[in-house]
Amino acid sequence: MNRSILNKCVLFEGLSEGSLEYALDFFNAQEKQYKKGWQLHHEGDVMRNFGLVLSGQIQVFMDDFDGNRMIMANVTPGTTFAESLCYLKRISPVNIEAVLDSTVLVMNTDRLNSPSASPSQMDLQLAGRFTAMLAGRALSMNDRIQILSKQSIREKVITLLSQHSSRESKGLVRLPFSREAMARYLGVNQSALSRELSNMAKDGIIEFKGSSFHIL
Amino acid sequence: MNRSILNKCVLFEGLSEGSLEYALDFFNAQEKQYKKGWQLHHEGDVMRNFGLVLSGQIQVFMDDFDGNRMIMANVTPGTTFAESLCYLKRISPVNIEAVLDSTVLVMNTDRLNSPSASPSQMDLQLAGRFTAMLAGRALSMNDRIQILSKQSIREKVITLLSQHSSRESKGLVRLPFSREAMARYLGVNQSALSRELSNMAKDGIIEFKGSSFHIL
DNA sequence: GGTTTTTCGTTGCATTTGCAATGTATAATC
DNA sequence: GATTATACATTGCAAATGCAACGAAAAACC
Numbered sequence: 001m002n003r004s005i006l007n008k009c010v011l012f013e014g015l016s017e018g019s020l021e022y023a024l025d026f027f028n029a030q031e032k033q034y035k036k037g038w039q040l041h042h043e044g045d046v047m048r049n050f051g052l053v054l055s056g057q058i059q060v061f062m063d064d065f066d067g068n069r070m071i072m073a074n075v076t077p078g079t080t081f082a083e084s085l086c087y088l089k090r091i092s093p094v095n096i097e098a099v100l101d102s103t104v105l106v107m108n109t110d111r112l113n114s115p116s117a118s119p120s121q122m123d124l125q126l127a128g129r130f131t132a133m134l135a136g137r138a139l140s141m142n143d144r145i146q147i148l149s150k151q152s153i154r155e156k157v158i159t160l161l162s163q164h165s166s167r168e169s170k171g172l173v174r175l176p177f178s179r180e181a182m183a184r185y186l187g188v189n190q191s192a193l194s195r196e197l198s199n200m201a202k203d204g205i206i207e208f209k210g211s212s213f214h215i216l
Numbered sequence: 217m218n219r220s221i222l223n224k225c226v227l228f229e230g231l232s233e234g235s236l237e238y239a240l241d242f243f244n245a246q247e248k249q250y251k252k253g254w255q256l257h258h259e260g261d262v263m264r265n266f267g268l269v270l271s272g273q274i275q276v277f278m279d280d281f282d283g284n285r286m287i288m289a290n291v292t293p294g295t296t297f298a299e300s301l302c303y304l305k306r307i308s309p310v311n312i313e314a315v316l317d318s319t320v321l322v323m324n325t326d327r328l329n330s331p332s333a334s335p336s337q338m339d340l341q342l343a344g345r346f347t348a349m350l351a352g353r354a355l356s357m358n359d360r361i362q363i364l365s366k367q368s369i370r371e372k373v374i375t376l377l378s379q380h381s382s383r384e385s386k387g388l389v390r391l392p393f394s395r396e397a398m399a400r401y402l403g404v405n406q407s408a409l410s411r412e413l414s415n416m417a418k419d420g421i422i423e424f425k426g427s428s429f430h431i432l
Numbered sequence: 433g434g435t436t437t438t439t440c441g442t443t444g445c446a447t448t449t450g451c452a453a454t455g456t457a458t459a460a461t462c
Numbered sequence: 463g464a465t466t467a468t469a470c471a472t473t474g475c476a477a478a479t480g481c482a483a484c485g486a487a488a489a490a491c492c
Contacts, residue, residue: 062362070362084351084358112347115340124331127343131328134350135300141357142300146278146286148364149403151450152478179440187365189480194441196479210440367480368448395470405450410471412449426470 005054006105008078010133011126019122026126027107034058034098041096047085049106053077056102060094071184074099083133087112148187153196154205156186161206161213171215178211221270222321224294226349227342235338242342243323250274250314257312263301265324269293272318276310287400290315299349303328364403369412370421372402377422377429387431394427 003020006012012023031054034040040058041047051058053075060073060081072094075081085092087109098104112127119127143163150156160182164173175182183190200206207214219236222228228239247270250256256274257263267274274291276298288310291297301308303325314320328343335343359379366372376398380389391398399406416422423430 070365072358072362084354087351088348088355090355112344115344117337118334119340121333124335127347128328128331131343131347131350132304134347134354135303138300138350138353138357139304139306141354141361142288144361145357145364146288148361149286151403187367190439191441191443191481192479195443198441406469407451407471407473408449411473414471 002054005078006052009052009080010136011052011080011129022122023126024105026111026123028110029105029107032104032106034102034104036098036101039095039097040104041082041092041094043092043095045092046089047082047092048089049108050080050082050086051075051096051107052080052105054103054105056098056100056104058096058102058104059099060096062094080133083109083130083137087130087134089113144185147185153186153188153192154200156188157193157196157200158205160186161215165215173213173215175211175213182211218270221294222268225268225296226352227268227296227345238338239342240321242327242339244326245321245323248320248322250318250320252314252317255311255313256320257298257308257310259308259311261308263298263306263308265322266296266298266302267291267312267323268296268321270319270321272314272316272320274312274318274320275315276312278310296349299325299346299353303346303350305329360401363401369402369404369408370416372404373409373412373416374421376402377431381431389429389431391427391429398427 006020007014011027012020015023034056036056040051041049043062055077058075058081059071060075062070062072073081082092082094082096085094109130111123112130115123115127147156147159147163150159160175161173164175165171177185179194180190183193186193197206197208201208204216206216222236223230227243228236231239250272252272256267257265259278269291271293274297275287276289276291278286278288289297298308298310298312301310325346327339328346331339331343363372363375363379366375376391377389380391381387393401395410396406399409402409413422413424417424420432422432
């Protein structure tokens with residue numbers, strides 16, 4: 001199993017070999033393979049597991065009455081899905097499917113939901129890590145909501161860039177998005193995004209090349 | 217202190233008198249008063265506390281460079297704010313202010329972040345409740361993102377209504393929003409929302425009166 | 433190195449939505 | 463009951479954006 005992928009996830013980041021083994025057991029981790037197109041979970045079923053993508057790509061989506069697929073998340077290696085629904089043992093409103101041949105670490109929260117009477121230090125630490133994962137997710141969802149709430153593409157772009165610009169790298173931002181993915185994240189049309197980026201450059205607000213942006 | 221308000225929050229819901237006392241101590245709860253306009257927290261400071269609004273109204277917001285106030289949340293009695301930032305001990309990007317004279321239960325997560333070596337059953341239960349609160353928040357943020365991602369007002373309205381329509385009350389939805397609040401939640405202009413609601417009624421998709429909707 | 437595929441930018445056009453001004457109904461206050 | 467305030471609806475107009483078709487550049491493949 002790929003250690004460098006596991007290290008990207010708060011649940012397992014920086015654990016020693018022995019602790020990692022313990023952690024995997026704690027979450028009942030099982031490595032599973034899914035062929036492209038296979039469905040991991042169906043809407044209406046209780047969400048009993050959550051997952052960490054090791055390779056490939058997993059899609060969380062809903063089909064509304066018109067048959068339009070609404071993509072909730074495209075999950076790539078190193079990131080997790082369905083933790084909240086799993087922890088709350090909710091009936092799931094979403095479907096989950098492999099969009100590429102994928103390997104997934106399938107886990108559950110049984111030992112969090114029914115903790116042992118006297119949990120070990122490690123158990124407590126893992127519970128804390130799970131909570132931290134949820135908290136971190138809430139923050140990133142907040143960032144997204146902030147962007148989606150802006151009315152103009154220009155405002156969305158500026159907000160996105162300022163979210164990704166650190167104190168050090170003054171005004172220099174490299175986004176982890178293709179243009180298409182960036183447009184989807186902002187909730188706008190790809191052509192319209194390209195147009196607006198050009199306009200912003202023309203107006204002297206930004207410079208950019210590919211996914212590297214410079215705020216002026 | 218108002219029990220019925222506390223009961224609205226997962227942290228304290230359904231606790232016996234003694235357990236409640238314990239829970240309040242566990243989170244270091246302190247009841248504080250804030251006059252309208254007072255600022256509870258400033259951007260850039262570490263978020264050391266989270267809060268439960270007992271009365272009044274609290275606003276979480278950011279001021280972007282142009283001086284526009286971007287409202288992240290309007291927090292009303294029975295609901296909490298800043299839990300994620302507090303748990304992760306992050307430097308806060310947001311300001312928090314009382315928009316009305318308010319009473320707030322100010323708490324912290326110290327005993328979650330550094331759990332005792334052998335926590336009691338109650339400690340474990342409270343930690344679980346905190347996690348459940350974060351998970352629940354993630355789900356509701358997900359609902360919001362789903363709505364904000366739709367391009368048209370009509371789609372947003374339909375999505376909102378279907379999120380609030382239960383299996384029983386076939387097509388009948390009473391929203392907990394004024395029209396103005398509904399528009400803000402959908403991220404659209406209030407007039408445009410009214411226009412589109414009228415159009416949808418004209419097209420025979422819905423009927424409505426005030427905040428009561430009937431999906432046809 | 434050439435071909436194919438993918439990604440991104442450009443542009444014309446139709447539509448939607450924001451905006452602002454104003455109208456109307458309902459509730460609150462005196 | 464009259465007055466004021468608040469919430470919601472209506473509408474004309476301008477601007478922004480979605481959409482679609484196409485072109486160019488870059489990347490991937492053989």
